[in-house]
Structure formats: structure tokens, C-alpha cells
Amino acid sequence: MPDSIILDVQDLKMHFPIRRGLLRRVVGAVRAADGVSFSIRRGETLALVGESGCGKTTVSRCILRAYTPTAGAINFHIGGRTVDLAKLERGELRPLRRHMQMVFQDPYSSLNPRMVVGEIIGEPLRINGMTDPAERRKRVTELMELVQLPAAYYNRFPHAFSGGQRQRIGIARALALNPDLIVADEPVSALDVSVQAQILNLMLDLQDRLGLTYLFVAHDLSVVKHVSDRVAVMYVGRIVELAETEALFARPRHPYTEALLSAAPVPTPGMASTRIVLEREIADPANPPPGCAFHPRCRYATEACRVDTPVPREVTPGHMVACHHADTLELRGVGTE
Amino acid sequence: MVEPILSVRGLTTHFFGVEGVTRAVDGVDLDVFEGRTLGIVGESGCGKSVTARSILRIVDRPGRIVSGQTMFRRAEGGPAIDLLQLSEAEMRQVRGREIGLVFQEPMASFSQHYTIGNQISEAVRLHMKLDKRAAHDRAIELLDMVGVPQPSRRVDEYPFQLSGGLRQRVMIAMALACDPRVVIADEPTTALDVTTQAQILDLLRDLQEKRGLAIILITHDMGVIAEMAHDVAVMYLGRAVETGTVKDMFAAPRHPYTRALLRSIPTVLAKPRTRLPTIAGSIPHPFDRPKGCPYHPRCAEIITGTCEAQEPPVTGAVGAQVRCFLHGGRA
Numbered sequence: 001m002p003d004s005i006i007l008d009v010q011d012l013k014m015h016f017p018i019r020r021g022l023l024r025r026v027v028g029a030v031r032a033a034d035g036v037s038f039s040i041r042r043g044e045t046l047a048l049v050g051e052s053g054c055g056k057t058t059v060s061r062c063i064l065r066a067y068t069p070t071a072g073a074i075n076f077h078i079g080g081r082t083v084d085l086a087k088l089e090r091g092e093l094r095p096l097r098r099h100m101q102m103v104f105q106d107p108y109s110s111l112n113p114r115m116v117v118g119e120i121i122g123e124p125l126r127i128n129g130m131t132d133p134a135e136r137r138k139r140v141t142e143l144m145e146l147v148q149l150p151a152a153y154y155n156r157f158p159h160a161f162s163g164g165q166r167q168r169i170g171i172a173r174a175l176a177l178n179p180d181l182i183v184a185d186e187p188v189s190a191l192d193v194s195v196q197a198q199i200l201n202l203m204l205d206l207q208d209r210l211g212l213t214y215l216f217v218a219h220d221l222s223v224v225k226h227v228s229d230r231v232a233v234m235y236v237g238r239i240v241e242l243a244e245t246e247a248l249f250a251r252p253r254h255p256y257t258e259a260l261l262s263a264a265p266v267p268t269p270g271m272a273s274t275r276i277v278l279e280r281e282i283a284d285p286a287n288p289p290p291g292c293a294f295h296p297r298c299r300y301a302t303e304a305c306r307v308d309t310p311v312p313r314e315v316t317p318g319h320m321v322a323c324h325h326a327d328t329l330e331l332r333g334v335g336t337e
Numbered sequence: 338m339v340e341p342i343l344s345v346r347g348l349t350t351h352f353f354g355v356e357g358v359t360r361a362v363d364g365v366d367l368d369v370f371e372g373r374t375l376g377i378v379g380e381s382g383c384g385k386s387v388t389a390r391s392i393l394r395i396v397d398r399p400g401r402i403v404s405g406q407t408m409f410r411r412a413e414g415g416p417a418i419d420l421l422q423l424s425e426a427e428m429r430q431v432r433g434r435e436i437g438l439v440f441q442e443p444m445a446s447f448s449q450h451y452t453i454g455n456q457i458s459e460a461v462r463l464h465m466k467l468d469k470r471a472a473h474d475r476a477i478e479l480l481d482m483v484g485v486p487q488p489s490r491r492v493d494e495y496p497f498q499l500s501g502g503l504r505q506r507v508m509i510a511m512a513l514a515c516d517p518r519v520v521i522a523d524e525p526t527t528a529l530d531v532t533t534q535a536q537i538l539d540l541l542r543d544l545q546e547k548r549g550l551a552i553i554l555i556t557h558d559m560g561v562i563a564e565m566a567h568d569v570a571v572m573y574l575g576r577a578v579e580t581g582t583v584k585d586m587f588a589a590p591r592h593p594y595t596r597a598l599l600r601s602i603p604t605v606l607a608k609p610r611t612r613l614p615t616i617a618g619s620i621p622h623p624f625d626r627p628k629g630c631p632y633h634p635r636c637a638e639i640i641t642g643t644c645e646a647q648e649p650p651v652t653g654a655v656g657a658q659v660r661c662f663l664h665g666g667r668a
Contacts, residue, residue: 045610051530051531051532051533052530162619162620163619164619165619192380192381192557192619192620193380193557193559193598193601193602194380194597194598194601194615194616194619194620194635195619195620196601196603197601197602197603197613197614197615197616198615198616200603200612200613201612201613201615204610204612219530219531220531220603221531221605222560222602222603222604222605222607223603225603225604225605225606225607225609226603226607226609226610226611226612226613227610228609228610229609229610245609245610246608246609249605249609259532260531260532261605262535263531263532263534263535264531264560264605265531265534265558265560265561265563265564266560266563266564266604266605266606267559267560267562267563267587267599267602267604268563268587268606269563269564269583269584269587270563271563271564275535275539277532277535277536277539278532278535278536279536281500281502281503281533282530282532334605334606335606
């Protein structure tokens with residue numbers, strides 16, 4: 001395994017049982033993640049994008065071990081060793097938690113309203129053994145400066161802050177223990193446009209300064225384009241395409257990626273006329289269609305798509321696609337201005 | 338010159354809370370035309386939803402429409418009437434019948450205890466003299482019109498059985514039940530996925546073309562505005578800071594807020610890993626509305642000594658207004 005890989009996910013599966021009846025018998029499973037493989041390089045941003053129910057949040061929760069995956073490996077390369085997060089017991093996970101932290105979507109519900117900002121940011125420090133209040137205060141002040149929050153706000157409660165400032169508090173808390181990997185699940189989607197840009201820029205700056213690695217989970221392709229080095233597109237529990245950001249946007253190889261790019265509203269009047277509007281709805285992960293899960297909505301689907309599930313393969317170096325017709329299709333991307 | 342179907346002047350709605358008065362909508366002028374979409378865009382707390390609710394007179398307490406006019410040309414012809422002067426009974430004849438409403442959250446807006454057919458029929462029968470059978474048939478026809486597959490089966494389903502996209506289609510069917518000429522859509526696609534959003538926007542455009550609907554579209558998304566609207570009003574803290582046609586607005590935004598907002602939007606056309614220009618600070622709480630021009634603390638083009646001292650006047654005709662000292666009105 002090359003030294004530059006920080007996280008390597010292999011064939012990750014997370015199936016949630018569906019129970020029915022008096023005896024709560026298992027009658028089926030929601031295949032929220034169904035064979036997901038990717039790796040993240042140290043210092044890069046990998047975006048995991050897709051629509052609701054595609055499994056992007058499930059994957060991120062498996063990595064943080066909020067869920068114990070049904071199958072697969074999550075190899076985390078840290079401090080010169082490799083651990084499989086999927087197989088560790090709760091107790092063994094504890095010392096690793098400081099290396100991976102989370103930034104949540106909703107800055108209104110993810111901060112304890114009864115704690116002041118200083119305590120919120122300092123809590124992970126206290127739990128991890130920084131017991132001296134003066135030392136802790138110094139570190140918290142440093143962190144506040146890092147995320148551009150005035151140190152004078154130390155003793156304020158979260159309700160006094162705007163959404164953007166709360167998200168800064170959340171980021172400062174995530175950075176407290178000097179993590180290597182940050183999993184950010186929709187970090188800007190609850191924010192107003194004028195504040196979104198501030199937080200995205202802050203995340204880029206922090207990455208440059210601290211060498212952070214981000215797994216950036218999002219549904220908004222415009223946001224993703226601004227922050228990520230590589231993008232993985234998920235559909236019904238699987239990654240359908242993974243590539244460098246520029247390549248994926250300019251020349252998508254999977255019809256779902258093409259449709260997703262085309263559906264993204266662009267702030268330029270007169271652009272919508274050539275849009276591809278998909279028919280029908282996202283498949284149900286409890287009952288996915290046979291073959292390629294996207295085939296009922298795909299304009300290029302053939303008989304093979306209805307029968308065989310496409311296996312991800314590399315069509316050009318670093319560009320993975322799970323589509324039978326990736327080599328022949330000429331799909332439309334979006335250029336760069 | 339085409340007459341607007343709905344023309345709003347000086348609309349002012351305040352919320353009289355225990356802690357003080359919030360000027361949620363503070364003197365808004367708008368014109369809405371048949372067959373055109375007026376987009377009202379702004380960030381949270383700008384008053385875009387309260388504007389829509391004020392037009393329909395469904396402002397929740399402690400909010401109250403303080404002043405203004407909303408002149409509406411009714412279907413039967415005659416001179417335009419001021420909706421704010423109607424009695425509640427008369428207003429009920431307009432609301433739902435001549436002006437339809439589509440909400441953001443389709444799940445919260447339906448009753449969970451009745452089938453969608455029941456709920457559409459109820460809306461139909463409230464305004465039209467139809468028996469139950471005919472209203473039920475009308476419901477199926479409406480579902481078909483908004484692209485709900487197998488409408489005769491779906492009509493007997495409950496809202497929880499439908500996906501978000503289908504629920505929003507049903508909501509649109511309900512808004513159109515009595516052939517209104519104006520539809521107010523408040524963030525109709527915000528809760529939807531992007532591919533579903535594309536479907537719903539397509540549907541709205543299609544219905545507008547076929548029926549000459551006037552649509553008031555409330556959204557926070559400039560992308561949706563660019564795609565859907567003909568005319569646009571940008572709101573900030575209760576004021577329409579700039580109004581104009583979509584073409585003009587995107588080509589040459591005049592208000593510093595519009596300019597900054599347009600620059601700060603992430604787009605799929607951007608170069609990867611580029612930093613966006615930002616707007617400094619954050620939206621003030623409506624209680625702490627800054628003196629003078631409410632945007633001045635964040636404005637990059639502030640005229641010191643003027644913007645923080647007085648409120649900028651409105652310049653330009655309705656539909657091409659701007660509220661900024663850069664465009665005149667300095668004492």
C-alpha cells in the first residue's frame with residue numbers, strides 16, 4: 001500500500017435489517033451500502049456525492065464506526081501502522097478517534113446549548129487528558145483564532161451565534177485533537193449562500209495550513225466542485241463513478257453523473273433548455289432493480305443493463321466507472337468557465 | 338403596456354413580538370404578469386415568504402399587515418380590487434381559487450388521515466359546484482395533468498405512501514384544482530433532490546406555458562431563479578433591494594448585495610479548488626437591523642457618512658427598482 005493513502009475502503013457493505021411481525025423476524029434488508037470501495041490520499045479532499053438515500057452518509061458513518069459494517073474492510077493508515085476500523089471493538093476504537101473527527105451538517109443541533117463556546121471546543125481536549133484548565137484555555141483560544149472566531153466569544157452560548165459562526169465552532173471542535181482525517185457531512189448545506197462561501201474557503205485554508213484530509217459528503221455538485229480533488233458519485237448503495245474533479249465534471253463517463261451534472265441549476269439565465277430530465281425516481285435500496293440499479297432511469301440502457309450488475313473498472317487512469325457502456329457513450333459534461 | 342394581474346405597493350408586514358417589533362416586510366413593490374414568473378430571492382430572514390403570505394393574507398400571529406395595497410385583477414373582469422380591503426369571506430373566494438399556493442414541505446402540508454384524492458376533491462368542492470363523483474374524477478384528471486403515474490390508483494393513496502417528488506406533484510395538482518391564474522410557490526423544490534427538482538421545475542414551466550399562469554416563485558437559490566424566472570426581486574432584511582428582469586439582473590446587477598451574492602454562489606462551472614469571493618459578516622438578526630441602509634455593515638461599496646446615517650430611497654419604476662445611494666438619492 002503506498003504511503004500516501006490514509007484510508008482504504010474495500011467492498012464495504014452496510015445492510016440494515018427490515019423486521020416485521022410479532023417475532024420481529026428479518027424479512028429483508030436495506031442495502032444502504034452495497035460493495036463500496038475507494039481510497040483517500042493524505043491531504044486531499046474526496047467528495048462523496050449523491051441524492052438522498054444513496055448511502056453516502058451511511059458510508060461516512062461506517063468509517064467513523066457509528067455503524068458496524070456488515071462486511072468489508074476500512075483500512076486506516078495512521079502513525080506507521082494499519083488498522084481495519086471495520087473489525088475493531090469499541091474499546092480499541094477509542095484511541096483512534098482522535099485521528100478522525102466529524103463536522104456535522106446542522107450547526108443548530110450539533111452544539112450543546114448549555115455549554116459555552118470555550119467548553120464546547122475544549123471538551124474533546126478535556127476527555128483526552130488535557131486536565132489543566134489554563135492549558136486548555138490557551139489551546140481553545142488558538143483554535144478559535146484558527147477558525148477566525150474572536151477570542152472574546154469564549155464565554156458565549158451557541159444560541160448567540162449565526163449559522164456560519166456555529167459551523168466555525170463545530171470545525172474548531174473537530175480540530176481540537178489535531179486529527180488527520182475530517183469527515184464533513186453536508187457542512188454547508190444548512191447555511192445561507194453568503195455564508196456558505198466563507199465556510200468553504202475556511203475549510204480550504206485549514207487544509208492547506210494543517211495538511212488535513214477531508215471526506216466531504218454532499219449532495220450539491222456546485223459546492224463539491226469548489227472543494228474537492230476527486231469525486232465519487234453514489235447511486236443506491238454503490239459508487240458508480242470516481243475520478244479527478246475536473247475530469248468527472250468535464251467528461252463524465254456514467255449516465256447518472258451526466259444527468260446529475262445537467263440537473264444542477266446554474267446561475268446563468270438560458271442554460272436550462274438543454275437539460276436532461278430523468279424520468280421516474282431513485283430506486284429503493286431495500287428492493288433495488290436487477291442488473292444496474294440505474295437502468296430504469298437510464299436513456300442508454302440495453303438488455304445487458306437489465307441483467308448484469310456492472311462492475312467498477314478503470315476506463316482511463318484514475319477514472320473508475322461502473323457502466324457496461326462507459327467505453328462507447330459520449331456523455332455531456334460541464335465546462336469550466 | 339400589459340397590465341399586471343397582481344400589483345403590490347408599499348406592502349408592510351410587522352411582527353409584534355414581546356421583545357419588540359420586527360419589520361419582516363417593509364415597503365415592497367412588485368408587479369406580477371400573466372404567463373410570467375416573478376422570482377423573489379433572498380437569504381433567511383429577508384421576508385420573501387412573509388411577502389407571499391401577506392399577499393394571501395395568511396400571516397401568522399403576531400404578524401400583521403400594517404399597510405400597503407395588493408391590487409388584483411379578478412377572473413370575471415372589472416377594475417382591480419385591493420385584496421387587503423376584502424372581507425375574510427371574500428378573501429376565501431380568492432385564496433385557493435384564483436390564487437393557488439404550493440408550499441415547501443409537501444409532507445407537512447397534507448393531512449395524513451385522508452387520501453390525496455379526498456384532499457384534492459375537498460379543495461375542488463370548496464370552490465366549484467361539483468358532486469363527490471365529479472370531484473373525484475377531477476382529482477384523477479389533475480393528477481394526470483401533473484404527471485403522477487397511474488392516477489386512478491394513486492388517487493386513493495395516502496400522502497405517506499408517496500415519494501417527495503410525487504407529493505410535490507400532488508401539491509401542485511391541488512394548487513391548480515380550481516384553475517387559478519396566479520400560483521405562489523414557496524421554495525417548491527428546496528426539500529427535493531436535484532434530479533427531482535429538475536422534474537418539478539420542468540412541470541411548472543410546462544403548466545405555465547399551457548395555461549398562461551402567473552407564478553410567484555420564492556427561493557433562496559439563484560440557479561433556480563436563472564432558470565425559471567422572467568422577473569426577479571432580490572430581498573434583504575424586509576426590503577426589495579433590487580428588482581428587474583432576470584436578464585438585466587444577471588448581466589448587470591446594480592445593488593452591491595446582488596453583485597456580491599451572485600459572485601459568492603458556488604457553481605459547477607468553477608475551476609476545482611477555487612476560493613469564492615465572500616460577503617463579509619453574516620445576516621443580522623431582524624431585531625438588530627442596522628441603521629441606515631440595513632446592508633451597510635457588509636457592503637464593500639459603502640459611502641461612509643451616508644449609508645449608515647440614512648435609509649436609501651427607492652429609485653426607478655416598479656419592476657426596475659434599486660434601493661442604494663450609489664444609484665441616486667444622496668442628500
